[in-house]
Amino acid sequence: MSSSRSSRVEPTVLNQVLPSTPTILVAICLLAPSVAVAGGGSDWVEYVDESSTRIVADAGVGQIDEEEKDLIAGDVDKDGDTDLIIVRKVPFTNAGGWRNVLFMNESGVMTDRTSTLAPDFMDQTNDRDVLLVDVDGDTWLDVVTATTFEEQPRVLMNRGENGGGTWLGFEWQDAGRLPTISPAPFFCALGFGDVTGDQAPDLYFVDYDNNTEDRLLINNGNGFFTDQTTSRLAPGMADSVFGSDAHIVDVNGDGWNDIVKNNASGNNPPPGFQPRTTVLYNDGTGNFAVSEDIYTAAPYMIEPADFTGDGRLDFFIVDDGQDAYLINDGNGGDGFANFTTQAVATSPNTVFFGGNVKFADIDHDGILDVLVADVDTDIPGCDRELALLRGAGPQPNVTYSDPLVGAPRAWLPSGVFDIEALHIDDDGVLDLWVGTCDGNQVFMGSSPGVFINGFESGDLSFWD
Numbered sequence: 494m495s496s497s498r499s500s501r502v503e504p505t506v507l508n509q510v511l512p513s514t515p516t517i518l519v520a521i522c523l524l525a526p527s528v529a530v531a532g533g534g535s536d537w538v539e540y541v542d543e544s545s546t547r548i549v550a551d552a553g554v555g556q557i558d559e560e561e562k563d564l565i566a567g568d569v570d571k572d573g574d575t576d577l578i579i580v581r582k583v584p585f586t587n588a589g590g591w592r593n594v595l596f597m598n599e600s601g602v603m604t605d606r607t608s609t610l611a612p613d614f615m616d617q618t619n620d621r622d623v624l625l626v627d628v629d630g631d632t633w634l635d636v637v638t639a640t641t642f643e644e645q646p647r648v649l650m651n652r653g654e655n656g657g658g659t660w661l662g663f664e665w666q667d668a669g670r671l672p673t674i675s676p677a678p679f680f681c682a683l684g685f686g687d688v689t690g691d692q693a694p695d696l697y698f699v700d701y702d703n704n705t706e707d708r709l710l711i712n713n714g715n716g717f718f719t720d721q722t723t724s725r726l727a728p729g730m731a732d733s734v735f736g737s738d739a740h741i742v743d744v745n746g747d748g749w750n751d752i753v754k755n756n757a758s759g760n761n762p763p764p765g766f767q768p769r770t771t772v773l774y775n776d777g778t779g780n781f782a783v784s785e786d787i788y789t790a791a792p793y794m795i796e797p798a799d800f801t802g803d804g805r806l807d808f809f810i811v812d813d814g815q816d817a818y819l820i821n822d823g824n825g826g827d828g829f830a831n832f833t834t835q836a837v838a839t840s841p842n843t844v845f846f847g848g849n850v851k852f853a854d855i856d857h858d859g860i861l862d863v864l865v866a867d868v869d870t871d872i873p874g875c876d877r878e879l880a881l882l883r884g885a886g887p888q889p890n891v892t893y894s895d896p897l898v899g900a901p902r903a904w905l906p907s908g909v910f911d912i913e914a915l916h917i918d919d920d921g922v923l924d925l926w927v928g929t930c931d932g933n934q935v936f937m938g939s940s941p942g943v944f945i946n947g948f949e950s951g952d953l954s955f956w957d
Contacts, residue, residue, distance in 0.1 A: 537883060537896045538855055540904035540925060540936035547917060547935040550605035554594045555933060560584060561870055562928035563849070566915040567625040567634050569651060570660035574598035575915045577926060580620035580638055584930070585873050588642045590617035595663070601918035603926075603935065610662030611636075611649065619644050622682040626694050627651075628670075629716030636663055637685070639698055643677035646698060650716070671710065672720045674698075678705045686741025686750040688725075689779035697752050699736025707731040707739075707754065711779075725780045730773050734758045742797050744806055744821075745830045749775040753808075757793045770795055770810065774829060787832050790814060793869075796850045800861040801889035805830070809863055809893075811850050816843040816865065818893055840895035842880035846872060853914035853923060860884040860891055866909040868930065875908025875930035904936040 548555045561584040569576045577596040583589035593614040596603040607614045622639035629635070633651035640646050648670045652661035679702035685694045693712040700707055709725055710718035722731050735758030744751045752773040770788035773781040788795075791813035800807050805821035819832040837843045846869035855862040862884045867877035878901065882893045897905060908930035917924040922938035 538881070538938075540938055542903055542934060543937045544934045547601065547937070548596075548603050548933060550594065550596070550603075550933075551607075554579075554581070554592070554605060554607075558928075558932045559930060560591050562910040562933075563621065563623055564911045564913045564926065564928055565623045565625050566913045566926070569595075569625070569634050569663075570597070571633070571654075572598075572660075574601075575917065577603060577913060577915065578623055578625070578636060579928060579933075580618075580623040582619045582621065582641075584870065586871050588619065590619045590644075592617060593620060593623075593638075598917060603917065606662075610660070613647075613649060613663065613665035616665075618647070621680065624683060624685055626685045628694060628712060630693065630714060635716070637683065637696065639680040639683040641679050641681060643679065645674060645677070646671055646680060646683070648716070670716060671718050674705065674708060674720070676702075676704045678702070678708070680708075681736055682738045684739035684741045684752070688741060688750050688752070688775055690749065695741065697739045697741055697754070699733055699739045699754055701733065701735040701737070701758075703732075703734070707733050707736055709752070726773065727782050727784070730781060730784055737792075738794050740795070740797050742806055744772050745774065745824050745828060746805060747775075747777065747828070749777050749779075751775050752781065753795065753797065755792050755795050757791075757813075768792055768813075770808070772830070783829070785829055787830070788817070788819060788834065790817070793847065794850050796852060796863075798852045798861050800852070800884060801891050802859070803889045808832075809850055809852070811847040811865060813846050814844065815839075816847060820889075820891075835892070837882060838892070838894035840880065840882075840898055842867065842878055842895055842898065843882070845877070847880075848909070849911045851912060851914060855881065855883075855914075855923065858886070860886050860888065863893060864912050864914065864925075866911050868908055868910045870910070878907045879905045879909040879912060879927065881905060906934060 544556050560581040563580050566575050566577050576598050579594040581591040595607045595611040597606045619640050619642045620638040621641045624637045625634040627634055633653045635651045636649040638647050649663040650666050652664055654660055678700055680698045681701050683698045685696050688695045693714040695712050696710040698708045709722045711721045712718055733756050737757035738755040740753045741750045755770050757768055768791050769786045770792045771784050771786050774783045776782055792810050794811040796809045797806050807821050808819040810817045816837045817834050819834055822831045822833055825831050848866035848868045851864045852861040863882040865880040883896050885892050906929050909927055911928045913926045914923050924938050925936040927934045
């Protein structure tokens with residue numbers, strides 16, 4: 494597989510549950526309290542590297558880890574602390590798998606418990622994307638992965654607690670939970686959400702191999718899925734030249750979740766199929782007959798959130814040129830959403846190929862900020878730096894810019910595959926886990942009670 498846009502492969506993480514998604518489907522995106530202004534400096538926010546004391550892991554999967562990474566955070570054992578899962582593979586567009594990692598939060602120390610609590614993660618797999626979602630409705634978060642290089646996706650079921658209150662970890666139960674995809678898939682990413690109205694999360698996988706195409710898998714309510722792509726999607730809707738990202742969310746506010754997908758390539762057949770972000774609109778029966786392109790520059794990753802605070806779903810686009818954000822202006826006469834596109838204010842960190850993108854309210858001003866990883870996993874190179882974009886208001890007139898451009902900062906490292914904003918300790922302040930080309934780093938926020946722009950840090954809250 495060549496290192497070119499036509500063969501680009503990289504996952505994303507659906508990191509929030511939007512208002513239209515059933516509350517039992519939990520994938521965490523944290524709206525976090527503020528962190529301290531840099532002492533004596535002019536930085537907007539500041540973090541301290543505590544990797545050496547906050548990460549305890551087997552050799553090669555902790556602070557030192559050169560493999561490609563995708564992250565998802567969530568409280569998998571229901572103890573009130575946020576845990577972390579990392580899926581890993583050989584970097585860039587190269588075949589070859591590695592074991593994944595389950596980090597359990599043990600009194601603020603992220604500890605590798607893979608071998609005992611998720612032994613199936615020790616398998617060498619080519620996982621490109623990972624989600625936490627309760628697939629069987631038992632209130633425990635399960636793990637779903639999107640695998641590439643002709644591997645089948647997997648579901649690891651959360652076993653819950655035994656009679657004594659001890660968490661039993663995750664188990665790969667292959668017996669019919671997911672259908673066998675044929676031809677063998679080259680999945681790049683997946684999204685989840687209820688498209689049928691039965692309150693059970695369904696799955697949408699995007700593919701970058703024209704022989705397989707995307708797949709819509711419908712949940713029977715007990716965590717067993719069937720492939721209903723051809724019966725629910727109009728012809729051509731599942732086609733992807735290079736499917737790079739997907740979400741299942743309610744775009745037009747009609748109470749039914751739609752499918753949003755990115756096609757990140759225009760170099761492969763079919764002819765004329767250009768890069769685009771497309772909404773497949775749910776007709777109110779769990780079927781999809783109408784699609785509409787909402788962005789047609791060079792999209793790669795997309796993340797949904799109502800950052801304008803008007804009750805309508807907006808999007809942030811990681812573009813191969815200048816990153817952009819799409820403001821939802823409401824529905825037109827056809828009942829479908831209209832968008833205004835705004836480019837991110839000029840920043841060297843949001844131009845050229847980027848990677849995963851996450852929302853978090855870094856300074857607790859009520860406006861979501863944006864974290865954009867810099868590594869393009871299709872094209873080798875780990876020399877740019879993580880971008881932290883500040884959302885400025887007032888709502889709904891939100892704009893995004895990069896106030897930290899300038900001298901390098903230790904907590905904005907270069908070569909970032911993925912990043913999670915999560916609550917590691919109990920001080921009520923958001924912390925950062927950053928997965929880079931060299932390894933993993935933990936950056937801790939300062940103690941609570943710090944005022945930024947008139948707002949005082951408070952309790953951790955969740956985007957849901």
